[in-house]
Amino acid sequence: MARSNKSRFAVLGILTFGPMSGYDIRKVFRAGPGHFWQESYGQIYPILRALESEGLVERRIEHTQEGRPPRKVYTLTNRGGQALRDWLPEPTEPQPPRNELLLKLFFGRHGGPQLCAVHVRRSRDALRETDARYADIEHMLRTHCKDDPDAVYQLMTLRYGQHVTKALLDWCEESLSTLSKSLPKARVPSRAEKAGVGKRAAGRRQADRRP
Amino acid sequence: MARSNKSRFAVLGILTFGPMSGYDIRKVFRAGPGHFWQESYGQIYPILRALESEGLVERRIEHTQEGRPPRKVYTLTNRGGQALRDWLPEPTEPQPPRNELLLKLFFGRHGGPQLCAVHVRRSRDALRETDARYADIEHMLRTHCKDDPDAVYQLMTLRYGQHVTKALLDWCEESLSTLSKSLPKARVPSRAEKAGVGKRAAGRRQADRRP
DNA sequence: ATTTCCATGTAATGAGTTACATGATTGC
DNA sequence: GCAATCATGTAACTCATTACATGGAAAT
Numbered sequence: 001m002a003r004s005n006k007s008r009f010a011v012l013g014i015l016t017f018g019p020m021s022g023y024d025i026r027k028v029f030r031a032g033p034g035h036f037w038q039e040s041y042g043q044i045y046p047i048l049r050a051l052e053s054e055g056l057v058e059r060r061i062e063h064t065q066e067g068r069p070p071r072k073v074y075t076l077t078n079r080g081g082q083a084l085r086d087w088l089p090e091p092t093e094p095q096p097p098r099n100e101l102l103l104k105l106f107f108g109r110h111g112g113p114q115l116c117a118v119h120v121r122r123s124r125d126a127l128r129e130t131d132a133r134y135a136d137i138e139h140m141l142r143t144h145c146k147d148d149p150d151a152v153y154q155l156m157t158l159r160y161g162q163h164v165t166k167a168l169l170d171w172c173e174e175s176l177s178t179l180s181k182s183l184p185k186a187r188v189p190s191r192a193e194k195a196g197v198g199k200r201a202a203g204r205r206q207a208d209r210r211p
Numbered sequence: 212m213a214r215s216n217k218s219r220f221a222v223l224g225i226l227t228f229g230p231m232s233g234y235d236i237r238k239v240f241r242a243g244p245g246h247f248w249q250e251s252y253g254q255i256y257p258i259l260r261a262l263e264s265e266g267l268v269e270r271r272i273e274h275t276q277e278g279r280p281p282r283k284v285y286t287l288t289n290r291g292g293q294a295l296r297d298w299l300p301e302p303t304e305p306q307p308p309r310n311e312l313l314l315k316l317f318f319g320r321h322g323g324p325q326l327c328a329v330h331v332r333r334s335r336d337a338l339r340e341t342d343a344r345y346a347d348i349e350h351m352l353r354t355h356c357k358d359d360p361d362a363v364y365q366l367m368t369l370r371y372g373q374h375v376t377k378a379l380l381d382w383c384e385e386s387l388s389t390l391s392k393s394l395p396k397a398r399v400p401s402r403a404e405k406a407g408v409g410k411r412a413a414g415r416r417q418a419d420r421r422p
Numbered sequence: 423a424t425t426t427c428c429a430t431g432t433a434a435t436g437a438g439t440t441a442c443a444t445g446a447t448t449g450c
Numbered sequence: 451g452c453a454a455t456c457a458t459g460t461a462a463c464t465c466a467t468t469a470c471a472t473g474g475a476a477a478t
Contacts, residue, residue: 006311007437013318023457033317036310040439045459068446069458081321088322091333092311096466099247100217100303102371106244107224108364110292111299116364122302152393153319153327156386160313160379167378168371175367182363218465234429251467256431279474280430307438426477432470439464448455 056080267291
């Protein structure tokens with residue numbers, strides 16, 4: 001069976017901020033909950049149709065300029081708001097985690113510590129940027145949006161990201177330190193490189209199975 | 212276009228631990244990188260076929276007992292090992308994040324602080340269990356698997372999880388504190404409840420759009 | 423008695439992204 | 451002149467889970 005469709009509620013939720021077009025919704029996703037949730041056009045437009053046919057949103061057509069598609073502005077209906085409030089108390093189901101960085105580090109022996117360090121450093125750089133963006137958003141939420149009753153909640157989701165980011169920056173340092181200590185040894189044998197034989201594979205040893 | 216298939220390499224990587232059946236591979240996924248990567252049978256079996264047809268793994272059939280399916284044990288070939296090593300240096304592409312908890316908190320005003328607190332507490336409980344499991348794994352890695360050359364790398368991925376878990380536990384406490392402060396006020400108006408009118412939707416106020 | 427484990431695999435279903443099509447306007 | 455923005459939408463495609471089918475043995 002399918003895991004219940006959360007995208008519907010994400011769209012519904014965005015519409016609590018006010019009437020919007022599908023195009024706008026996508027922009028709000030990027031600007032707001034972008035670090036923990038996003039939707040593409042391929043999702044948004046069909047979902048809006050479905051929501052309208054169920055009476056959860058209402059569509060109004062705005063004829064803007066000739067020669068280009070008319071804006072279709074969607075408004076949350078009372079039933080739509082109720083659907084959102086009905087969904088909110090539902091327990092969250094954890095999404096299956098997939099972390100490519102960790103996957104690569106898990107098999108890191110076959111690339112060696114230096115390569116792992118490259119990945120970790122890249123990750124660290126990205127985290128620093130994220131951290132900076134978070135700081136901007138925090139500033140905005142604490143100053144410009146002080147009156148907004150949503151701000152408290154949005155700040156909470158931001159704090160989540162900030163906590164995680166700080167923790168991961170610590171982890172990066174720790175890992176880089178670990179990796180630098182195991183630098184020369186513990187490298188998986190790669191005779192091919194040394195001999196400069198190009199494509200020939202190096203001898204592969206077989207570890208025994210874990211319990 | 213498709214984002215390159217990481218599952219293939221996940222399977223390839225597991226096979227560096229030794230020859231295994233598809234069934235085994237799934238078990239190893241659960242026991243090992245389970246907190247950041249998993250694969251289902253529906254992925255594993257077709258992938259093994261594909262890998263075999265590409266010469267990256269070799270299949271050997273073990274006739275165990277009559278009346279039940281024969282074990283098919285897969286072994287990494289040299290080319291398979293090479294494919295893995297070719298993939299390892301590739302930069303990781305970040306997966307689009309999806310966090311249902313944060314999505315609900317983001318729209319938390321419509322459920323109120325008490326409801327948000329319920330979600331956070333649930334999350335905290337789950338994190339504590341995770342933390343405990345991590346401690347077990349850490350103990351195992353530091354004692355029983357000391358000789359294993361993979362242990363260093365696996366420990367790194369574990370530390371990642373531990374850092375995140377600790378950070379999120381902190382965040383939970385912080386958030387619960389915030390929520391308890393905004394307990395009585397800041398509740399979105401819900402006249403329907405008070406009047407006991409059941410399904411009639413409460414008046415919904417329209418916040419203005421965020422930039 | 424009933425569940426879990428072993429062990430394979432397929433079919434149905436769904437979630438979600440990306441690329442394309444269209445075409446005027448605004449900014450660099 | 452070139453790219454981005456506005457604004458809609460669809461079709462093709464990938465990724466992945468889940469349920470089903472089979473059926474004996476061992477564990478609780």
